[in-house]
Amino acid sequence: MSETDPKIYIVIPAYNEGKVIEQTILSLKNERYSNILVVNDGSSDKTKENAHLAGAEVIDHIINRGQGAALRTGIEYLRENSDPDIIVTFDADGQHQAKDIQKFVELISKGECDIALGSRFLAKKSNIPRLRKIILKLGVIFTRFISDIAVTDTHNGFRALGRKAIQSIEITQRGMEHASEIIDEIKKRKLSFKEVPVEVIYTEYSKIKGQKNSNFVKIGIKMILKKLL
DSSP, X not given: OOTTSOOEEEEEEESSOTTTHHHHHHHHHHTTOOOEEEEEESOSSSHHHHHHHXXXXXXXXXXXXXXXXXXXXXXXXXXXXXXXXXXXXXXXXXXXXXXXXXXXXXXXXXXXOSEEEEEGGGSSOOOOOHHHHHHHHHHHHHHHHHHOOOOSOSSOOOEEEOHHHHHHOOOOOOSTTHHHHHHHHHHHTTOOXXXXXXXXXXXXXXXXHSOOTTHHHHHXXXXXXXHHO
């Protein structure tokens, strides 16, 4: 990396991902991303140890606080200690592909947007389970109604924040509803955004570990209550 290259940091929120976290980190290193921060969100397995073994920096939540809280911890830590040009948020469970990161980086480095959002629905390859696809599409409609922002994929943890987004976005939702909150923040902070086609691979492991379909209803209720209050 030359002096003119952007300082890119990867934030991985992780809760009991000891079985796969090492491989996820190594996939990033194979693409030459070395600034990797794992936020160990109160795991009871070997997530922390295996992340260290793979060469990532690890910071801990003593108890499980939720993915939104883990992302907030990671972003604030880097903002205060590392002066990043770009922060990429990346899932721990192996669904995201490290090779896709470059597409996010190019958009932000060229000044084409403040934040780049990954979209499963813009990619040619997609093995999204049918029921999950229906629920995600309903989530997109809900987000357009609530936030008045047109995106094709609301609850995708793969995104990249440029300097303006790093400094301005505030995550207050502790759980998975943080993804909808970030969409709200884009409008509130007047940030420019673009969507990036990404390949998301659903394995048996990730389906078990992933969010239950019923949780999307809870997320919707929480976001409505937040708007009303």
